[in-house]
Amino acid sequence: MNAKTNPIEHKESIKKELDRCVMCGLCSDHCPTYKITGVEAESPRGRLALMNGLWNKELEADTPLLKHLDHCLGCRACEAVCPSQVNYGHLLDQTRAHLNATSDKNKNKMALRAMNLIAQGGSTIRLFFRLLWLTQRLKLPVIARKMGLLRVLKLDRLEGYLPSLQPRPKWKAVYYPKNECVGRVGLFLGCVAQEVDSQTLSASIRLLTKLGYEVHIPRMQNCCGALHLHAGYAEHADDLAQKNHHSFSQSGIQTIVSVASGCTTTLADSMNTINKKEGHADDTFRIKDINHFLLTENRLTSDLFAPLAQNIAIHDPCSLRQILKQQQAPYELLKLIPEVRISELPGNQYCCGAAGTHMITYPEKADLLRSSKIQALSNTQIIATSNIGCALHLAAGLRSRQNPIEVLHPVTILERQLRL
Ligand code: SF4
Ligand code: SF4
Known part of the structure; x- marks a missing residue:
């Protein structure tokens, strides 16, 4: 059976849900787009009225x-x-899917092709990132930027997001702990993360095996489908969810950890839906954000870490704060490092502007939302964030200001400080 995880629902159930909004406007002051524009149509209430229409x-x-x-x-x-x-x-997801299904004008075919290419992974995208890595080694982007070529080709924005790439490691099927095994976990790699942030994945493997976990990399895993789902391509998101469900089921691993909170929310939702619709037990496998997993497993203690006398500002990704509601986990984990000084990144209650493809499609608004967070920072050495899109967006903003603050995943910081 092939259970659709995100079908376009019967319109009566959508209208019923829309009717629950009493237009009180209590949400408006919490909305970042309303905050920067002051326009009612850019508020949740305004958008719900548009959906209603x-x-x-x-x-x-x-x-x-x-x-x-x-x-x-x-x-x-x-x-x-x-x-x-x-x-x-x-x-919002249902309405965007409905718009794509009813009018060709709403489809951004170029964006869909790009998302599909990244989501499919495989040899084409590996070759693409390999070539990018090579161009960085040859300093071609720097030369092209200086010559103004990137601006002419409208590639300057995209190039600004690329961190210094590392060749992607060849992942093993299983990583074994040196000492007694305390459990088995699967690691979700993510389509973008494994190309541009293999550092976090490698750090997760080292930290988990050090703690005694056997780390499995389920074969044939895919992109989580978040970009497709939120852009209104529900069918594509469904296909990816089905492939991931198959991959995780085959692995026989009950706990799958993810290092990107945006992927965690989408995966957890879609896997639960498939489990229910196909009659699998709820605990066939569980999707966990790695911070929450490490905190609740309670195996990390301060004596495992070398001191770090630095200031770390923690960014709360919306997926971790508003959806999973597990934003405290990175604070609790990083506090275990002796001498570290932890603070909240300013404006943590508002989105940083990354928001999937928003940082590319609406650059001015994305930069405005980011500025309020990073320009107020002083005496900070590291920003810790647990979502790859936010990490790329924040790091690009810092680079453009020649600000040397590092942007790292909490797991990378923990792993760096591990006493061997
Ligand atoms: S969505 Fe906003 S306007 Fe509608 S009921 Fe909720 S808080 Fe009120
Ligand atoms: S999802 Fe965020 S940006 Fe969209 S209406 Fe709600 S608060 Fe505003």
């Missing part, structure tokens, strides 16, 4: 007004504070 056929699917839905970051800060518990994130 669309589903009730009072608005056409190609009305320019719907651009306000496109501007939504999907951060779900509104959902977290709504007294009527309106399921805003779900309504």
